[in-house]
Amino acid sequence: MRAHASVLHLDLDAFFAAVEQRDKPSLRGKPVVVGGVGGRGVVSTASYEARAYGVRSAMSTREARARCPHAAYLSGRFDAYRASSAAVMAVLRACSPLVEPLSLDEAFVDLAEAGLPDLELATVTAQAEELRARVHEVTGGLTASVGVASSKFLAKIASDLRKPDGLVVIEPGTELEMLRPMHVSVIPGVGPATVERLRRAGVHTVAELERISQDELVSLVGKALGQGLYHLARAEDDRPVVADREAKSVSVEGTYEHDLTDRPQMTAIVTRQAGEVAKRLRSHGLSGRTVTLKVRLYDFTTLSRSSTLPAPTDDPATIARLARALLTDLDTSGGVRLLGVGVSGLADWIQEDLFATSDEDAGESDQAPADDVPAEPEPDQAGAKWTGTAWSPGMDVVHAEHGRGWVWGAGKGVVTVRFETAETPPGPVRSFRADDPELSRWRPPETEQPDPQ
The missing domain is CATH 2.30.30 (SH3 type barrels.)
Known part of the structure; x- marks a missing residue:
């Protein structure tokens, strides 16, 4: 743990939807939903106006339309999102050489490397406010929520406390006082299944979690998660801000000698590829938020569709579910030469059981031509x-x-x-x-x- 609050987490508010509202004046102040627009599509991002009707990320588009039928449902413009993200990351890197992007819309910044005169509370607060103002300026009006604390774990929690367009700085020494009354789901990796296991054990808050021994936690939720929860419940997190990850994404793709035309076959291939991607993620202790499907058609037109989760996952069933939904929205009747599934927005923690789906939904890939290449659109x-x-x-x-x-x-x-x-x-x-x-x-x-x- 650091002696000063010098880890900053910045999260752009309802990023995809906010970019759409910025660029489309008629949608400002109105509900906007970005994601798969077909019957089996999945919501990537919902504006705060849409969230007021109960629309959330990772919800099926069908359910979102039932809750908010008058919203604008858009398929997304990743060129625009990448351009805004690049402008934000440039601002952050001008502040500190240690910037760790987690996805297009969020990043950690190490303020200890920012050349500040000191790391006192007033100084880091002023720096955080300046960053928020610069982000608003370079993006043409987008807002960001920012948290500053003595660790990555706490900075991420802090950035969620006053959304949207908020700033929370956790003063060193007050971490446990802030953390203990919170529900256990505030801890990364604690999804619905883990919440239920802890509830059955009488654990609802972080304070109650803190009173459980490490051995008991391991027996409740498994070794890896149990050990992590034991330390995070005590606000113990010494992970550094890493400027450059070794991989930007993990993906698997295959090129086929004869064009694919059978939809069930393509669905099976995508499912197997999702399983292989999940296997590779787990082997490197990684997870990711954005699932991308890459399709090259018979005429060499290359299409790419993505869906972003509210939290990282390495679950093969979740990755397969989103990849299959993305495939459903594409017209592949003319034939497909290449199929690929990728996961980006990498992190070193997972949000467990996000969809509570069965592992039977995904398997391991047996496709021979598989390479780790970014699933970017052409x-x-x-x-x-x-x-x-x-x-x-x-x-x-x-x-x-x-x-x-x-x-x-x-x-x-x-x-x-x-x-x-x-x-x-x-x-x-x-x-x-x-x-x-x-x-x-x-x-x-x-x-x-x-x-x-």
Whole structure:
């Protein structure tokens, strides 16, 4: 444990949804849900307006639509998310050379390496406020919740205490006083199954957990988790902030001599690949938040779809479930040359039993051509005619006459576009044929990242 509160955790608030609201004026202040938009889709992020109706990350899109039918359901724009994330990470790295990104929307920062005149409470608080202000500036208005404490564990807890757009600094010496009244689920790795086991043992709060011996905890929840809970219940966490992880993602993909056309076969392959990814994660003591499916079609068009969990997992059934849901939303009727499953947003802890699904849902991969490569999409050229089989809700587009906008909805050969950008007021809505030659996908030009100073 550090003597000063010098570990900062920054978490961008409802990140994907907030980027969509920033770039789509008509959605500001309204419920927005980002994720799989099909019947078997999964919610990646919900705006706070949608959360008021009970919509949560990792919920099925079907349930989300039942709870909040009037929300805007968007498939996501990862170019925009990556650009905003890069701007935020540049700000953090300008502050300290030790920045540990956990995913696109959160990172740890070691303030002990930030060159501050001292690490007293007032100094680190001022630095945290300055970082929040810079993040708001470079992202065009996004907000971040920040926690500062003497360890990574406590800093992450602190950043959750005043969401959204909050700052909590835990003064050294007060950690246990803050931690003890909290429910045990505040500890990373304590999911529904572990909560239930502890409840049966009469343990509900961290204070009650602290009174249990290590041997008893091991017998209740297993060796690895039991030993971890024993130390975290006492606020003991000496993990350093690691600037560069050895791997950005763990993924498995296979290229096939003959195009795949059978959906059950593709589902089985994706399930097996998810199992292999989970096996590799566990062998390295890692977990991840973002599950990505990579598909290369018969015409060499490469598609990538991702879904982000609220907490890291290494569970094969969870990874397989999300990968299969992502596959469901893609049109693969023309044939598939490559399939791949990847997990990114790596961490060294897990959120156990997030979906409480059976291990029977996932198995180990037996695909021969498997490599650890990042499951990144291959972008089309900016302004190129969109050649996919469907227009995705939320996609950036440009029309030769009406200018830039985004896909409001599509189906039955028609695409509806709202013409507006982050710099305009809410714009008009117009519909076109899906194959209108004057309508194409829009991508931002390649630009250098602004100097965060």
